[in-house]
Amino acid sequence: MTDALSQIRRIVSARTPDAVWTELAAALKPYGFDRMLYGATSNRREGSVGDIQDVVTFTTLTRQPGRGREDVSFFIRTPMFRWVMTHAGASSWRWTEEQLAAGLLTPDEVVARDIARKSGLCVGYVISFEEPGSRRAAALSMIGAPEQTQDSLDAMWALKGDEIMILAQTMHLKIQSMPLKVHRRALSPRQREALEWVAEGKTSQDIAIIMGISAGMVEKHLRLARECLDVDTTAQAVAKAAMFNHLYTTPSGEAKR
Known part of the structure; x- marks a missing residue:
């Protein structure tokens, strides 16, 4: 070689x-x-x-x-x-x-x-x-x-x-192809999970049941995710997180298998 x-x-x-x-x-x-x-x-x-x-x-x-x-x-x-x-x-x-x-x-x-x-x-x-x-x-x-x-x-x-x-x-x-490092505060695991469920078309009520938390807590996670990514809407947050390969990753930053 x-x-x-x-x-x-x-x-x-x-x-x-x-x-x-x-x-x-x-x-x-x-x-x-x-x-x-x-x-x-x-x-x-x-x-x-x-x-x-x-x-x-x-x-x-x-x-x-x-x-x-x-x-x-x-x-x-x-x-x-x-x-x-x-x-x-x-x-x-x-x-x-x-x-x-x-x-x-x-x-x-x-x-x-x-x-x-x-x-x-x-x-x-x-x-x-x-x-x-x-x-x-x-x-x-x-x-x-x-x-x-x-x-x-x-x-x-x-x-x-x-x-x-x-x-x-x-x-x-x-x-x-990897989760990208940018100069912003990182999403928490719960914020990332909430965005992943939104990306799959789930409503706040659906996500609350799946994650075992209240709908209000889901909204809080989504609001904090929007703030981390500096966007106005949850749809923008999903798009931006996906752009940086931050969705569907493990805590170590590797892609989920």
Whole structure:
């Protein structure tokens, strides 16, 4: 089994999104990438990823927990974000320098580019994943290690780019099939169960009997679920929970069998 196939097997076999991310980080290091940032949204708008709290994020830019949202917020300001929102596939960060030389960067993009370079985010590649729906968008930004130059990464990509694309796509598809981490308070098991019964067409009275609680308590669970998901109606709560793969999961986050 080749190294790439072995890495794909480990990514596919990972049981949690965090484990998937860890396997990808290990797989990409030999290619010269020592830091990565991933973001995915199902609420894309024109030039926007929607509410940042609903963006699924993973990052190795910092070891501080919960920093994914801040890292994605910065990436949104960079020139490569514009590329991601208008293209599918992979691009060298050389594109930013070409846009700068041609005078095509906005003032905000120039500021973000300068901040990135001062922070050691100088060379790299970005992948914009092709998505089936117009509301979905996802990208992986890969930062070159300190000893790398854009020329060295471009030369490596010419030889190994297809392997990296397959590894990244495997990570993306695996994570998107799992309960997704977002920057909101998690549903409680009872809130999740109530939403699952609503999704199956049960009324509050039906759910009360099934769960062995009062109809008033069912309504309380549904209200709290709506608050957790920041929506107005229970139908919206069901749709949003399903979008994040939060329904029909076990307490450990794995899909029910």
